[in-house]
Amino acid sequence: MTLSREQVVAGAYSVLQEQGLGGLSMRRVAQHLGVQPGALYYHVPSKQELLAEIASRILAGAPGPTDDPRRAARDLRSALLGARDGAEVVSFVHAFRPDALTTLATLPALFGGLAPREATWAARALVHYVLGFVAEEQNHAELVRLGVLAEDTSDADEAFEFGIGAITTGAAGPR
């Protein structure tokens, strides 16, 4: 029953759920797996690579098959909300290794009415918005959980919808 890469990733994922991104250290993953920290490096080259693996799992299957950018944005949001600090993890990986997030590369194709470079700009705007929105959303939820912020019945869904509506129609229409 020797360790595998799968188990390391799974262990890291569950530490993420329990402790959040701030509590996700290689040493804690090792502890969670009952192994010494050095052992992880036999299966994974670095913490960054491990996070990239986790990020692509968070986004696995999102967006689903669709040709509607709004639906794609909603899929992305649900996927991010599915993991603790999901948006923060994906943003981090998106920053230093954008190519690891293959699922995001498909977005420009959804802006069929636009010239190619405009379609990539529209997709980037949408991704920045979704990542920023959900990061703020999850961060806020965390602060509420810690009691440092009051529970506010924010219209998160409505606010999110407003933003993707603005970006998608604004990108398509005249500016």
Add this chain to the structure above:
Amino acid sequence: MTLSREQVVAGAYSVLQEQGLGGLSMRRVAQHLGVQPGALYYHVPSKQELLAEIASRILAGAPGPTDDPRRAARDLRSALLGARDGAEVVSFVHAFRPDALTTLATLPALFGGLAPREATWAARALVHYVLGFVAEEQNHAELVRLGVLAEDTSDADEAFEFGIGAITTGAAGPR
């Protein structure tokens, strides 16, 4: 010539320019000032607080006086580009202490044609876009600087303009 809060912030700012956010540690700031790490805590309560101070300096005077959301977005971008890793620093502070960035709180007023809550949604979309866009822009520049990415003559200005155009007109018009 005893140390002051100003000097600590200034020291941190210049470490930021020289080393980037990843190299900005309390110990390095202390070293830069020729002092022991513990001395900093007499003038600043924590690293987070220090970063908040830096972030508000990065945004100082941005956006300038204007009633055009597009112009405000451009001002924000220039201000962020004015400091190494500026977008990353401001994003970080925006996440855990949004109230420290008073300048961003004025943005909803620029969407005069909208109902109040829609104006705040529009402002949030714009901020997420600007922060995400510039963070990617600066990160990319950094990777080029390190030689890990090829120098690409990207139409950054044009791409940025496309995004703010989409968001502002999309927010104003029918969705």
Add this chain to the structure above:
DNA sequence: ACCTGAACACCGTTCAAGT
């Protein structure tokens, strides 16, 4: 009041040595 010295409780990563 302000700073030093030294510690506490952590990090990511490497690598000889064991099995």
Add this chain to the structure above:
DNA sequence: ACCTGAACACCGTTCAAGT
């Protein structure tokens, strides 16, 4: 091949003791 033990070079923060 896979893991341990132990180290290296770091962190942020605290706090007695000095001046």
